[in-house]
């Protein structure tokens with residue numbers, strides 16, 4: 001299958017919302033009501049960021065049809081020695097339509113996002129992977145980091 005990759009425009013936002021919803025649906029964690037609300041919230045959030053260049057999305061087309069997409073979010077970050085950029089790219093919303101899976105679409109999109117970030121001088125790209133995507137990212141050189149998190153809804157030492 002020949003894939004054509006291109007950058008998304010604001011006109012592609014409904015597709016990005018649809019793919020992001022489909023990604024969450026496959027996780028089987030959220031109900032329809034939460035996902036409906038999220039579609040709206042994500043659309044407003046992403047619209048502003050796409051328009052200001054802080055959310056860059058990549059599409060893979062197969063036979064003219066959208067087969068897969070992902071987004072690179074330039075997250076604001078605190079200054080850190082040796083890193084002059086105020087934004088750190090975060091790869092998110094990776095989704096391939098089921099009929100186009102296991103043909104390298106996600107890998108091609110991730111590579112395009114990495115190249116995009118490297119060409120603009122960013123030092124790294126981070127992400128949170130779903131279980132099915134871990135090996136894809138590991139093969140592209142992603143490694144685990146040392147972020148820690150305290151769930152405030154859990155029982156535990158008094159806060």
Ligand SMILES: CC(C)(COP(=O)(O)OP(=O)(O)OC[C@H]1O[C@@H](n2cnc3c(N)ncnc32)[C@H](O)[C@@H]1OP(=O)(O)O)[C@@H](O)C(=O)NCCC(=O)NCCS
Pocket residue numbers: 022023026068093094095096097100101102103104105106107108128129130131132133135136
């Ligand atoms: C995870 C996901 C994005 C992968 O998309 P994809 O386009 O199928 O990914 P790729 O084709 O690049 O790679 C997937 C696998 O197919 C294999 N593959 C790629 N081209 C292949 C080919 N021509 N023949 C056989 N296998 C192939 C890859 O080696 C990879 O193997 P792995 O799972 O053992 O690592 C897709 O399954 C998906 O959308 N899942 C639901 C949403 C989700 O979890 N998104 C990730 C968010 S972090």
